[in-house]
Amino acid sequence: MVVRKLEVFGIPLPEITPGTDLARTIVESANRLGIGIRDGDVIVVTSKVVSKAMGLLVKISDVRPSTKARIIARILGKPAWEVELILRNSKRILGAFPAHMLLKHSTILNYISRDRDRALKVIESDRYLMIVDVGYRVATDAGIDTSNVPSGYVCLPPSDPDRVARGIRDRIRELTGCDVAVILSDTEGSVLRVGSLDIAIGASGIVPVTAKFGESDRFGKSKYGGVDLIADELCATAALLMGQTGESIPVVLIRGLNYERSNLELGRFRVPRGLLLKALMLGILISVVIRFLLAIFSVVDLLRGRW
Amino acid sequence: MVVRKLEVFGIPLPEITPGTDLARTIVESANRLGIGIRDGDVIVVTSKVVSKAMGLLVKISDVRPSTKARIIARILGKPAWEVELILRNSKRILGAFPAHMLLKHSTILNYISRDRDRALKVIESDRYLMIVDVGYRVATDAGIDTSNVPSGYVCLPPSDPDRVARGIRDRIRELTGCDVAVILSDTEGSVLRVGSLDIAIGASGIVPVTAKFGESDRFGKSKYGGVDLIADELCATAALLMGQTGESIPVVLIRGLNYERSNLELGRFRVPRGLLLKALMLGILISVVIRFLLAIFSVVDLLRGRW
Incomplete structure (x- = not known):
């Protein structure tokens, strides 16, 4: 064999x-x-x-955030330079997700880090992840990343x-x-x-x-x-x-x-973005219907049990 | 090295x-x-x-679907026995997702199968995936599966x-x-x-x-x-x-x-289910706010360009 x-x-x-x-x-x-x-x-x-080979490193101090980027950054608790780069490198902004809510939860915080205070600091420095379409895929924060690049720089995806x-x-x-x-x-x-x-x-x-x-x-x-x-x-x-x-x-x-x-x-x-959105909407609608039905059945079962 | x-x-x-x-x-x-x-x-x-070692195979003809299961099966375009087993093996029904919408889309159908007609038949036989909490995780169709088990049987997860x-x-x-x-x-x-x-x-x-x-x-x-x-x-x-x-x-x-x-x-x-739901709700809310803001900025930019 x-x-x-x-x-x-x-x-x-x-x-x-x-x-x-x-x-x-x-x-x-x-x-x-x-x-x-x-x-x-x-x-x-x-x-x-x-990205490194293509020279896609950006010096953070060179980024001048627009008014738009600064306002969104304030709302989302993100650095303004980061929002500016995300806006520049996205075809479309789809939304934002409160990553900090999950990460700060005591159970989760315990398992993602052994240095609670340091982890909290990082979480609070970047509270929401932006969900954007970068053209070839949906990406959080447009795939922009600061880790493993020299201090003061950030890396854009190809x-x-x-x-x-x-x-x-x-x-x-x-x-x-x-x-x-x-x-x-x-x-x-x-x-x-x-x-x-x-x-x-x-x-x-x-x-x-x-x-x-x-x-x-x-x-x-x-x-x-x-x-x-x-x-x-x-x-x-x-x-x-x-x-x-x-x-x-x-x-x-x-x-x-x-x-x-x-x-x-x-x-x-x-998956075409429009199609995915339509499927999600229909999914939410049908979920509401199903859960409503199940609730009715629970009430019926309860009443049956009582009389 | x-x-x-x-x-x-x-x-x-x-x-x-x-x-x-x-x-x-x-x-x-x-x-x-x-x-x-x-x-x-x-x-x-x-x-x-x-599941096979634990004897978790169920004979489909032995499953008697309840009224509840039959109604939901009709709405979701799923076999009634399957819905019955999903209901029995879930702690909570969270919703349903129209998988058929994605799978039938011409682009996607082309890449998932080389036998279009056969694929369409399978898609139509089970239109929605149910999303349920099975206790230890969120699973589609409660992790119940008919593939690679003898004909007429279905396999429940441990x-x-x-x-x-x-x-x-x-x-x-x-x-x-x-x-x-x-x-x-x-x-x-x-x-x-x-x-x-x-x-x-x-x-x-x-x-x-x-x-x-x-x-x-x-x-x-x-x-x-x-x-x-x-x-x-x-x-x-x-x-x-x-x-x-x-x-x-x-x-x-x-x-x-x-x-x-x-x-x-x-x-x-x-992730605790309640927490995830709260985060998703907040995410949707903040996404609406951000997209509204971006729309205003687009209008402002447009007006600026025009006058």
């Missing part, structure tokens, strides 16, 4: 500066580790390091991650002759369990979502499901190594995955 | 029947593959196989997955002397990109969420983040192998992860 096995390698890179040939750096680093690059490898690159992934993939093929899949990852928040997960924001060389909805299961029945978010699963896998060693692993190579190759862009797999 | 590396092994099991000693079967199967079990391994087990994970972990220690982490996974839907991801529903032996909110980044600044959903990332990793080979890999072993050991239960890391 052949053992189904994946190997997941963390690839540390030297500090990346604007203009770095990222693909070449990845190939050289993989060679130095003795891993090399092979045909069919999947390479997950954190968008942070792409504006066309599919094209960046394609570029890295093409260059790796040029350098090594290997066809690999390249996925750009970013970190996003979750709410059912407070915390973050890495997701895919751009991809090249892989079908990012399996197209098996309705196909037969092992018993021959049509399956409600079969649409696996492969690209996102790969980013979550990469995060296991990226998150561990003081964030000095911006690239993870996954070897052994039997994936379907493709030139499809990840951007194609987005 | 030490290479940071994970190994991910798919462990096929023989067909599981009620009463099977799942931990023993896992150990034996790992030994047969030559992988074995080692101290510090993480073992992800799909909840489906746990009611206390943390305890199940603990039981498997203890038994593996008994059999092998190794302390491992055990995580139970289940498949859940995503909406920003239509598809599904595996998430953790129970865990034992691992701190499932890193507690590094506000800690220093590489440049010494306090970080907004650092709360990685490790257990969920591990389930996403396992899904890469579980999803691939016709669903015959219900167990995945991950070796080489440097995780923090613990007896904490995953259930502790849930």
Whole structure:
């Protein structure tokens, strides 16, 4: 029996500066580790390091917030420079979410941090997350991030991650002759369990979502499901190594995955915003109806029990 | 330099029947593959196989739907037996989501399936997903699932997955002397990109969420983040192998992860439902305010440009 096995390698890179040939750096680093690059490898690159190579660092003191940004910043308890950058880098502002409410809750605060006072300070410095459409996806705070960049600077995400992934993939093929899949990852928040997960924001060389909805299961029945978010699963896998060693692993190579190759862009797999909104509205409406019905049934059951 | 590396092994099991000693079967199967079990391994087990071992299969023809279930089933375009089982296995019905609206959209239908007609039939047979609280988490359709169980049967999820994970972990220690982490996974839907991801529903032996909110980044600044959903990332990793080979890999072993050991239960890391609801309400309110403000600014900008 052949053992189904994946190997997941963390690839540390030297500090990346604007203009770095990222693909070449990845190939050289993989060679130095003795891993090399092979045909069919999947390479997950954190968008942070792409931004650094593209020179997408902004000096915070250079940002002049508009009146609009300053007013919104005041309402949301966010730094004005941050709101200004979010407005500049969004196609549309969808809303805001009171992250501070969840993070400050005693149960949650206890499990997210071992230094309560320091955590509270960070929470209070940035109370709401803005939810915006950046064109290729819905992102909190437009994917703008201050961590792991020099003090006084902030990092903007690449504006066309599919094209960046394609570029890295093409260059790796040029350098090594290997066809690999390249996925750009970013970190996003979750709410059912407070915390973050890495997701895919751009991809090249892989079908990012399996197209098996309705196909037969092992018993021959049509399956409600079969649409696996492969690209996102790969980013979550990469995060296991990226998150561990003081964030000095911006690239993870996954070897052994039997994936379907493709030139499809990840951007194609987005739910149209209007459709999602309509579905959410209908969902809220029907939820109200269902809960009303259930309430009536509870009353009926109660009355039956009494008489 | 030490290479940071994970190994991910798919462990096929023989067909599981009620009463099977799942931990023993896992150990034996790992030994047969030559992988074995080692101290510090993480073992992800799909909840489906746990349900089979616990005898949580229900014969659909034995389910007698109540009037309540039949009315809700009619409204939601779902089978009445399914609604009946969802009602029985939920602590509270939170609402419903029109999954069919997203799935039937031409763009999405194209990418989720290569057999349009078959997919449409499955979509129409179960139009809304019910969103319910099953006690230990919020789940669509109460985690009830018909795939990969014999025709005419349906599979209920275990009611206390943390305890199940603990039981498997203890038994593996008994059999092998190794302390491992055990995580139970289940498949859940995503909406920003239509598809599904595996998430953790129970865990034992691992701190499932890193507690590094506000800690220093590489440049010494306090970080907004650092709360990685490790257990969920591990389930996403396992899904890469579980999803691939016709669903015959219900167990995945991950070796080489440097995780923090613990007896904490995953259930502790849930956001209190009332809190989440309050945060969502406040979020909607503040979103309306922000968008109103932005609309005013647009009008002002327009007038300025005109005069």
